[in-house]
Amino acid sequence: MTEKTSGAAAPLLRLTGVGKNYGNVIALRDVSLEASEGEVTCVLGDNGAGKSTLIKVVAGLHRHDTGTYEVQGEKVAFGSPRDALDRGIATVYQDLAVVPLMPVWRNFFLGSEKRKRFAVMDVEFMRETTHREMAAMGIDLRDVNQPIGTLSGGERQCVAIARAVYFGAKALVLDEPTAALGVKQAGVVLRYVVQARERGLAVIFITHNPHHAYPVGDRFLILNRGQSIGYHAKNDITRDELTALMAGGSELEELAHELDTTAAGTAAAKELRKETLNP
Amino acid sequence: MTHAVAEPPATRPPGPDERLARQSPLRRLLGRPELGALLGAIALFAFFSLVADSFLQTDSFSTVLYASSTFGIMAVGVSLLMIGGEFDLSAGVMVTSAALIAALTAYQFTLNVWAGVVISLVLTLGLGMVNGLLYVRTRLPSFIITLATFFMLAGLNLGVTKALTGNVASDSVRDMDGFDSARTVFASDVDVLGVNVKVTVFWWLLFVAVATWILLRARVGNWIFAAGGAAGSARAVGVPVDRVKIGLFMGVAFCAWFSGMHLVFAFATVQSGEGVGNEFLYIICAVIGGCLLTGGYGSAIGAAIGAFIFGMTNKGIVYAEWNPDWFRFFLGAMLLIATVVNLIVRRRVERSS
Structure with a gap:
């Protein structure tokens, strides 16, 4: 169900009046949001404000009930996260980022495994690439074979971000990447948010901490009880x-x-x- | 890139990271899921060699291997399913179902037994698919779903066999077309260096090798670990978790089909009440071999070692001339010891890394 709408320079992602109900609970009502290349759009709100629901709609885990969701000007209704990924929308979840018992390299390529002939995985390539990509983000792993559960929370988020960037994401959705982290670790993650923006990605950064959001954000959407209570550009707030x-x-x-x-x-x-x- | 970004470290000389020097090969070995089982197998082998004089004879060894292989073949499918985070309690009676399907269809329609073999393969895979689809559609724990299918299959095995033959066993297919060739494939034996080895041992080793290759080198192996370790995370990066799980239930069904064919061509008749309780033995093999009950961790080789431990205990008690009534007690005790050892090993590795 895609359909072209007019508009010369449509933003990469545009949500207009989007709502989502769980049974008779209205989790999200009439929320609008835009995200363009090279910009960080912050979504702020306290627990239960509807941030996670919004993210799940963007990521393709849930389908919105009302309003429209456009990707590069095309209306979409994703049936699965794979659909969103195919459109270049990658999501890094606070709690669903990685599989803790699996090695770092298996996590890095999970769902997009590099294969040689006859469905054989190119393990050497994947190990080396993981090491290189993590080093490029400033994380020098001792061993890409170690279970990712042994990394710190910040490093785990960074693996997930590096993974999304490596696989050519155009839009990066970060669900509370700094929530469970200490000050220093959060700073590391924020640097990658900026780095992703510098690489020309559209970043949607969900947080409940305005001190994390303000330095990196270009636009701010504030949610409360499932509704938008403010949508501001950086220069007017x-x-x-x-x-x-x-x-x-x-x-x-x-x-x-x-x-x-x-x-x-x-x-x-x-x-x-x-x-x-x-x- | 004008923004300050963590500097990539200076290019390191190729070769292992210098910070890895402290991790000895022993520690690396300790991290393997199979280790606890391997130590247990060595200890048990030494133990029975000492207490049972006839245990080290070649005849005994071939008997132990045969017992190990019949359970080991099922443990391959069951261990993959457990790594994928699910249980199959219907696995034991499904072996009997597969055998009955082949024997009954071939006999009732006077077909070549190979036709029965193929029909059984299709229907048994169908049973596995039903287990998988029920799980995916209802989201009930696989424990409950396969408990239900376990009882249903047990009832069907008995009911259908009695309705067709008037007996609790299927009619003999020994004199039917294709029996000899099928027996060669599923239930023959060969001499290897003076040891009489059943063909199931070779099939067992082949299945273990294939399963290990899948887990470590194939894309779907990555998906199996992920589906069992954190299904939500796997789904979020686009892994088709539901299809993986249905496939794993069908993998158990395939092993059940193979084991069933062995039963048919080893004994020619199939007792319809058999198989009940075996599902727990397969799970024990997988758990002794280091598979986590919660999924996401384990190996097919471990399950094979688990099956070997099972085979040694099963036959070792006989060779030691103990009362075989005690077998189940030892099995339970071993399960307990194996899981505790696995737990301690894993905790120690996690703390030191």
């Missing part, structure tokens, strides 16, 4: 505004939730909710 939008949104939400539990607080909670949605 400051770091402090972004932080306030993020933190204010979540803190007021928390407060409103607490007030909700007492009958007297319900009215006050409503007021706070209004403020959260229209900051």
Whole structure:
């Protein structure tokens, strides 16, 4: 189900009014987003804001229920992650990045194994390429045969990013790559985000940390409770505004939730909710 | 690239990384899934050599090998399935089903037995596919699904055989066309250096070699490890996890077909109640050989060593002239020891790396 739409320079990815329901739960409602080559689009939001659902729609794990999803101006509805990969959209998941018990090189080429004649895997080539690509990203592996579970969290994310870049991804979707990492490790990952942008990839970077997002991002989409509460280019928002939008949104939400539990607080909670949605 | 990016390290001279020097070959060996089983096999061999005088005779050795091969062939399919993260409790009775299908169709329609062999192959692979499809469609644990198919097959084996022959065993196919040639393929024996070796031993070694090649060198081997180790991650990079799992259930069915054909042409009649309980023995072989119950780790060679341990214990108890009633006790104890040894070895390797 693809169909051409007019538009000379369509962005690589464009979501317009996209929504997704799980049964009667509305996980995502009317979210719009663009990602172009050489740009980092950050998606911010607290836990449960709908970031993961948005990513799963982009990556082809889920199909959106409403709105349109266009890749280079063509409407698409992906049936599987393979469809998205074939279009050059690679996703690195926070929890689904790698298979811990498998060696680094097997992980690197998983799903896109290099083969010689008669379906034989070209193991030497894959080992060398993995070592070289990881070295190019600044990670000098002792041994590409070691189980990837023995690497640090940051290194694992980097293997997944290096893999996506190596296989010619045009768009790179990063699902909370810095969430479980220490300050230094997060810095390493952020450098690869910048490097991917420099290579001309469209990067969609999901995080709940505005301090990670602001230095690398070109555009910022802030989600709350499945809806967009702000979509800004870097030059019309400051770091402090972004932080306030993020933190204010979540803190007021928390407060409103607490007030909700007492009958007297319900009215006050409503007021706070209004403020959260229209900051 | 104007942005600061981690500098690629200076080109290293070719050859192993200097930081690997501390990892001794022994440690590398300790990381292999087969190691626990190999040590166990050596210990058990030494043990039975000491306590049973007749254990080291060539006759005994060929008997041990034969017992190992009949279970080892099934353990190949079962171990691949376990690496892929699933169980098949119907594997034991599926062997009997495969044998009955071949014997009954050939006899009832007075066909050449090879026709029965082929029909059995198609139908048995179909049974494996049903297991796989049920798993993929329902997402129920494979333990439950194959437990159900196990009972259904056990009932079918008995019910259909009785309905067709009025007996609990199939009619003899010994005098039918093609029996001799089929027997050569599935149930003959040859002398190798004075040792009488059953043909199943060669088939067993061949299947182990093929399975090992698949796991280590074929693309689908990569997919099997990934499907068992982290199915979600595998799916996210485009591995067709469902097809891999259906294929693995069919792999078990193929081994069941082969074992069934051995039964038909070794004994000519098939007892319809046989096979119950064997599925656990196959799983024991795979687990002793280092396959993780949770999937994603293991080897076909390990499962073969597991089957050899099984064969040695099975026959060694007889040669030691102990009461064979104790066999199951030893089997259970060995399973326990093997899994604990595997656990300790793996933890030690993980901590030191």
